[in-house]
Ligand code: 5GP
């Protein structure tokens with residue numbers, strides 16, 4: 001039932017994942033339509049933004065702004081509409097990956113009219129200061145029951161794909177009616193495990209970004225835009 005955009009779903013479904021819940025009649029809900037199939041035509045909505053140099057006084061820590069506050073606001077309206085179109089009148093159980101997805105989730109949910117249940121999951125960064133350090137770990141677990149629910153997992157950024165594929169496989173074990181994923185940013189070129197999100201805010205190039213929930217050493221989450229830190233603030237250089 002999942003289109004080719006959702007490689008992780010299709011993969012997981014082979015192992016008795018979410019889509020099989022429908023087949024076993026475990027859900028009281030009508031099946032949702034599959035997300036649109038991938039096409040070779042570039043999706044204008046998620047085209048890489050053009051980086052702009054910020055006014056020196058606006059964001060003194062940033063070398064460039066990749067996505068402005070206005071662009072985020074505009075895109076979130078459309079993303080909300082895309083999500084509502086897919087779910088119809090169904091209730092959605094949102095699982096936000098904290099801390100990174102806090103700002104994105106809060107603003108996105110204001111653009112969705114469906115009944116919403118909200119839960120959060122905390123995942124340790126598997127990076128240390130210099131490099132990727134293996135598997136992400138779950139630090140704070142879910143409290144809502146996800147069985148027979150339509151789960152929408154929201155994260156700030158899809159990079160190697162390790163974090164979301166881990167959480168999706170965890171959620172699938174809880175017998176939800178469906179699992180879909182929504183990310184604000186997608187660095188498609190960096191994937192180490194096969195994974196596509198169902199909803200993407202913006203495709204961005206392979207640059208380490210901060211702002212709008214995304215941090216560097218827990219700083220910069222409160223910037224209203226998304227940008228690249230000035231080189232002298234980027235430590236270590238591997239994350240530049
Ligand atoms: P993945 O498991 O897909 O490699 O990474 C997902 C997580 O890595 C994100 O939720 C985020 O915490 C972190 N991450 C990946 N790229 C960036 C980035 O450019 N900036 C920041 N601040 N975090 C990132």
Ligand code: MG
Nearest residue numbers: 097099100156
């Ligand atoms: Mg994160």
